[in-house]
Amino acid sequence: MKNNKIKGNLGEDLACLYLTKNGYNILERNLTFKFGEVDVVAIKDNILTFIEVKSRSSLNFGLPSEAVDFKKVTKITKVAKAYISNTSLYYNEVSFDVIEVYLNENKINHIERAF
Template sequence: MNNKEKGSLGEKIACNYLIKNNFHILEKNYRTKIGEIDLIAFKDNKLSFIEVKSRNTMNYGYPREAVNYKKQKKIIYTAKQYIMYKNIKNIDIAFDVIEVYLRDNNINHIENAFCVN
């Protein structure tokens, strides 16, 4: 399985996990010229922008470690564009990371993994 296929599988697993946990999926792979957000979901009056990272092994560290400062800035900028485009107001915002461990089917949902500075 190549990296694109692993990523797609991880996003599908994460999406199913969110639905089972009462999130409403608003967008999948939301793209702008600047960046992409894997999943945008809504639950309990909170809009979550979610980056999904999948791994077969720990050879390259924890999946969350791939969401570095540069990646966070792209996600934040893309989220701001989404909020403006959809004219969203008066709602809590969160930036989450979901780690998907493909080998053992484990999921780690890190809520509020980073914030807007």
């Protein structure tokens, strides 16, 4: 379990570096409410983006994005609604993205508007 936490943190760090290099402003990391958590909240071009980061060192358990199931999507959307209702940010639209981090390949796949 500890190893997975380390991989997850590394993946989130790499995802945030990628996002920053691509013009996103990171607003929150590990945004948590009692009913769920979102890895990253960022904004770019007036699009408020909630991002789930999934990291893998192998594909033994499938593609990283396949781990974002209906239950996870439901939790992320609840967190997003709570965040939006508690902020006065200006934005034009909301996006839900998934970032796949392939640790052994040093590769990132950003799936915009994943759900």
